[in-house]
Amino acid sequence: MFPSDEDLLHQIARSESKALATLYDRYGRLVFSLALRMVGNAASAEEITQDVFVQVWNNAASYQPELSKLTTWLTSITRYRSIDLLRRRNVRPDGHILEDPVEDLVISGGREELPEVQLEAKTADQQVRLALAELPEEQRAVLLMAYFQGLSQPEMAAALNEPLGTVKTRVRLGLQKLRRILESNEPPAW
Amino acid sequence: MNTHHPIDDLPAYALGCLEEIELQAVERHLAVCVDCRNEVAMLRDAAAQMAFSTTQVEPPVWLKRGILARVEPVKTPVNSSSWWDWLKNIKPAWGVAAFAIIVLLIVSNLVLWNRVQTLSQNKPVSTFQVVSLAGTGPAETAHGVMIVTDSGRFGTLVVDGLPELVKEQQYQLWLIEDGQRTSGGVFSVDAWGYGAMVIKAPLPLDTYSDFGVTVEPAGGSPGPTGDKVLGGSF
Numbered sequence: 001m002f003p004s005d006e007d008l009l010h011q012i013a014r015s016e017s018k019a020l021a022t023l024y025d026r027y028g029r030l031v032f033s034l035a036l037r038m039v040g041n042a043a044s045a046e047e048i049t050q051d052v053f054v055q056v057w058n059n060a061a062s063y064q065p066e067l068s069k070l071t072t073w074l075t076s077i078t079r080y081r082s083i084d085l086l087r088r089r090n091v092r093p094d095g096h097i098l099e100d101p102v103e104d105l106v107i108s109g110g111r112e113e114l115p116e117v118q119l120e121a122k123t124a125d126q127q128v129r130l131a132l133a134e135l136p137e138e139q140r141a142v143l144l145m146a147y148f149q150g151l152s153q154p155e156m157a158a159a160l161n162e163p164l165g166t167v168k169t170r171v172r173l174g175l176q177k178l179r180r181i182l183e184s185n186e187p188p189a190w
Numbered sequence: 191m192n193t194h195h196p197i198d199d200l201p202a203y204a205l206g207c208l209e210e211i212e213l214q215a216v217e218r219h220l221a222v223c224v225d226c227r228n229e230v231a232m233l234r235d236a237a238a239q240m241a242f243s244t245t246q247v248e249p250p251v252w253l254k255r256g257i258l259a260r261v262e263p264v265k266t267p268v269n270s271s272s273w274w275d276w277l278k279n280i281k282p283a284w285g286v287a288a289f290a291i292i293v294l295l296i297v298s299n300l301v302l303w304n305r306v307q308t309l310s311q312n313k314p315v316s317t318f319q320v321v322s323l324a325g326t327g328p329a330e331t332a333h334g335v336m337i338v339t340d341s342g343r344f345g346t347l348v349v350d351g352l353p354e355l356v357k358e359q360q361y362q363l364w365l366i367e368d369g370q371r372t373s374g375g376v377f378s379v380d381a382w383g384y385g386a387m388v389i390k391a392p393l394p395l396d397t398y399s400d401f402g403v404t405v406e407p408a409g410g411s412p413g414p415t416g417d418k419v420l421g422g423s424f
Contacts, residue, residue: 002328002353002355003356017261017262018381020257020258020261021254021354021381021382021383022354022381024254024257025254025331025332025351025383026353028253028254029246029247029249030242030246032247032248032249032253033244033246033247034241036247037244037245046249046253049249049253050256050257050260053257053261054260057261067231068231068234068238069235069238071238071241072234072238075238075241076234076238080206083206124239124242125242125243125244125246127242128240128242129243132240132243143205143237143240144240146205146206146207147205147237147241148240148244151207152207152209153202153207153208154209156207168198171201171202171205171207172201175204175205175233175236176233178236178239179232179233179236182239183236
């Protein structure tokens with residue numbers, strides 16, 4: 001019934017702006033939310049969201065679905081734009097960058113409640129939060145710092161006051177484990 | 191050919207947190223190794239899922255229009271100097287005629303304004319009933335509103351943010367009372383997700399308690415068959 005992501009990208013590549021409008025309806029909130037979390041400022045997040053969809057418009061023909069999911073492509077563009085903005089400003093946003101996405105799942109009763117919560121998890125965000133919650137806290141922390149703050153491994157080592165080798169191990173094990181958990185779950189319904 | 195696979199560095203590469211020297215070494219290897227490229231693609235997909243853990247925030251409504259305005263062809267702006275040239279070259283006789291027309295338009299506007307003022311002072315107070323419709327399922331960011339006359343005999347539906355459908359499909363409004371669904375008409379939306387229609391109902395609209403919008407084949411269905419995208423109640 002609704003056109004697939006791939007169909008939309010083909011239409012966008014033919015300069016059909018209606019397809020871009022539909023793509024925005026589908027993913028505009030995801031892009032805006034990610035940008036907002038990374039830069040911590042609504043005006044900048046709006047600017048980044050506009051840039052992301054204009055870049056999709058300009059580069060839809062070069063998108064290769066066999067290489068990455070559309071959400072991976074969209075979120076990658078969003079991250080690069082956000083990190084670029086942060087580096088140009090030479091600032092890191094405070095507050096909500098450090099928020100832990102699994103906090104609201106574990107804060108009330110600890111991780112032992114997770115299997116029950118898992119049964120009820122239906123949405124993509126819940127599934128990802130649950131997957132992150134299964135990681136050891138140290139591994140989750142470096143993944144979030146790298147992904148949302150754009151920190152390099154030496155920067156994380158300095159921020160955490162940990163040896164660089166330790167941070168590298170946490171990054172490697174953390175992402176490999178996250179991948180295994182997500183692959184064992186149902187694909188998010190996006 | 192480089193046969194050492196930098197497996198340990200691939201997760202950090204996928205996350206974009208390698209230092210420059212390590213990054214260059216990995217990229218040199220990826221250029222010649224399909225297996226590692228595939229591994230990176232899967233790690234990137236996993237990393238990208240973290241974006242979904244972010245609290246979802248609705249972007250401002252105007253942002254979509256701003257994006258579309260940036261990508262749609264720009265209309266050629268009116269050249270102000272050409273208007274000025276035209277005015278400068280106008281012949282005196284035409285200038286007098288144009289001035290007379292302008293005066294006539296101002297006078298007629300004033301007369302009309304007076305009539306509107308008089309009518310609005312004598313008009314009985316009328317109220318409308320409003321029903322809000324919230325997006326559901328595949329269109330959870332959409333919303334709509336039904337404006338119904340006080341008598342319930344007439345109503346208009348306005349929606350925004352619904353995905354544009356293929357030409358073989360339309361949205362259909364359902365009027366619900368005691369579980370019975372009656373069609374209130376079919377409509378389509380434009381590229382911006384905006385659409386409107388006059389509601390057609392066999393009974394006064396305030397007879398119905400609930401309202402829903404579903405995706406149906408073009409022209410509508412006898413009963414709902416597709417996904418529900420909007421819903422609301424009196």
